Amino acid sequence: MADRSSEQVVFSKPKVELHVHLDGAIRVQTIMDVAKMRGKTLPVNTVEEMKKRIIVEKPGTLTSFLEKFNEYMHVIAGDREAIKRIAREFVEDKAKEGVIYVEVRYSPHLLANSGVKEIPWNQEEGDLSPDEVVRLVNEGLSEGEREFKIKARSILCCMRHMPSWSKDVVELCKKYKDEGVVAIDLAGDESLNCEANPEHMEAYEEAVRCGIHRTVHAGEVGPASVVKEAVEVLKAERVGHGYRTLEDDDLYKKLLAQNMHFESSRVGSSPCNRKVAGSSLGLDSLGRCVLGQDTSPCAPGWLWLQCSLPSPVCECVCEWVDDWICKALWGP
Helix, strand or coil: CCCCCHHHHHHCCCEEEEEEEHHHCCCHHHHHHHHHHHCCCCCCCCHHHHHHHHCCCCCCCHHHHHHHHHHCHHHHCCCHHHHHHHHHHHHHHHHHCCEEEEEEEECHHHHCCCCCCCCHHHCCCCCCCHHHHHHHHHHHHHHHHHHHCCEEEEEEEEECCCHHHHHHHHHHHHHCCCCCEEEEEEECCCCCCCCCCHHHHHHHHHHHHHCCEEEEEECCCCCHHHHHHHHHCCCCCEEEECHHHHHCHHHHHHHHHCCCEEEECCCCCHHHHHHHHCCHHHHHHHCCEEECCECCCCCCCCCCCCCCCCCCCCCCCCCCCCCHHHHHCCCC
């Protein structure tokens, strides 16, 4: 029998994924299908052409990376059937990758077309609220769980550029806490701090008060001070990416001592920060890292870290994984 590469051996193991975005993990075929059904215009006509437009091949800025979402999000947002479909298909795709537990994150407001200040993606106002978006995603994830026998939980995202949404987000986290929503997140432009946008801080204070788990995108492209704000002001229990923590030695040592969990992504971050995210310094030195895809198909690739949950959470056990990974999980 031919020797299997170390990557193949690792990929065959059960995996946990804690940092992946639902709107960055939509099948390109689904985008094309929904566009046809809804009569929505896309810049190209085939799956292969669409892949060429949305896949990032060269390093660039985070802004240029996020602009890829403008190519297709208007197709999915505001459509009930499409939102439920992408959630179910997401679980199917994770199951095929050998993932046994996943926490997928998204902004309910970015998929809605009603009850939202500044309706996204140039949509016309409709009747799909952020609340109903959460319900639809929950339904799709639950269907996928039953069909593909893995655990799928969700994290609701606040957006840095839209602080007025944050109160809604934490209220949705509270409402759906027992229906698969396990945490709150803050994503977007890291130059927009909480001092200038206190609504984010207020939402996180409410999350702390109500026992809602907390993660924050910080230190992906912004400085270490953004990570410090996430941990000290927003009381983040995990940090999304966090590579720039390494620029502040005192903060770095403090978070290592606290066993802070960093949700890192060699694939998802590398197009916008390859120097840090793709290096051993940016990942290995952070200590407690869980690697995930972050976004796909925009940044295609496979999961680099694979691990399993010990019983009774899951029957799969992998002896080389410490129990710290289990402490990072927020779902039952």
